[in-house]
Amino acid sequence: MATLKIFFFVLLIQCTIFTGSSRQLKKSNINIDSYGDNTVNVISFGAIGDGKKDDSKGFKRAWDACDSSTPSPTFLVPQGKTFLLQPLTFNRKHCNSNNITFQIDGRIIAPTKPSTWECNTNCHHWIGLMNFDGLHIQGSGTINGQGDNWWKLSCKDNQKSCQLRKPTGFMIGHSKNVDIKGLTFEDSPKMHIAFEDSTSIHATQLTIKAPGNSPNTDGIHIQRSTNVSIHNTTIQTGDDCISIGDGSKYINITNIECGPGHGIRYTLLQSSSFLVL
Ligand SMILES: *[C@@H]1O[C@H](CO)[C@@H](O)[C@H](O)[C@H]1NC(C)=O
Ligand SMILES: *[C@@H]1O[C@H](CO)[C@@H](O)[C@H](O)[C@H]1NC(C)=O
Ligand SMILES: *[C@@H]1O[C@H](CO)[C@@H](O)[C@H](O)[C@H]1NC(C)=O
Ligand SMILES: *[C@@H]1O[C@H](CO)[C@@H](O)[C@H](O)[C@H]1NC(C)=O
Secondary structure: OHHHHHHHHHHHHHHHHHHHHHHHHHHHHEOOOOOOOOEEEHHHHOOOOEEEEEOHHHHHHHHHOOOOOOOOOEEEEOOOOEEEOOOEEEEHHHOOOOOEEEEEOOEEEOOOOHHHOOOOOOOOEEEEEEOOEEEEEEOOOEEEOOOHHHHHOOOOOOHHHHHHHOOEEEEEEOOEEEEEEOOEEEOOOOOOEEEEOOEEEEEEOOEEEOOOOOOOOOOEEEEOOEEEEEEEEEEEOOOOOEEEOOOOEEEEEEEEEEOOOOOEEEOOHHHOOOEEO
């Protein structure tokens, strides 16, 4: 009888430990937010959000928590915090949903000094989103590329390679059916947002800000992309508000407040068609 009691006692403890830890895991990682059942909050994966500690690992872990069995995941960057990120690319491949939401309500900042960026000599972009099909990027958050020290880098010796080395702030590449809404982008080292090799990208209600004398800080650059719309957006930068590179077509841009900045510019117009401005 005594052994039986002990046995049950041990069993009970084990059950408590088991349910306790599994509940904790679930509670702390998924499902605690008001954004739907499959919300992953970067805070639950080790991101701190004090603006000083590198939060890249927390963001990576949160993103890795999404797998092909997650139906409509929301990747949440909560408000009231500042997250420091090294260059980071989110690739949809392992998170194989056609309805992914990036809810960015907090502030995301880049490292201040170019020499501390972890991308050797050539950072193509700071934050990248690749291979998505069905992506919603939204929220009241701010994405600040801390471009100030990049702008000060002397390009006297080699203007071209110097400009090439500067990273784009936020890049969406090889993706389709993307909408991006509400966010603020500030002080990118080079262009703030780039759409590359993508189809059906719709941007609205964005605010893009950098000083009028910041070099090469285009607001939005469109490259080899089709069916892109940009509406109701305010852009104040040191270079073009919107620039359209080659291989782009079906571009619809309306209601842009632009300035300071150089307006809307398209290069190689012959390969573009159906521009509505
Ligand atoms: C897409 O995901 C969002 C956020 O989770 C959800 O509100 C919406 O209903 C989903 N849409 C579809 C078509 O599943
Ligand atoms: C352009 O995008 C819209 C909205 O995503 C979509 O309904 C439409 O079919 C697309 N048009 C083309 C030509 O891809
Ligand atoms: C742009 O703003 C106008 C006026 O406020 C509004 O009617 C329209 O729905 C908005 N369009 C988009 C795509 O946000
Ligand atoms: C361009 O977008 C505006 C605003 O959404 C819309 O009213 C207009 O019909 C679009 N033009 C074309 C040619 O699709």
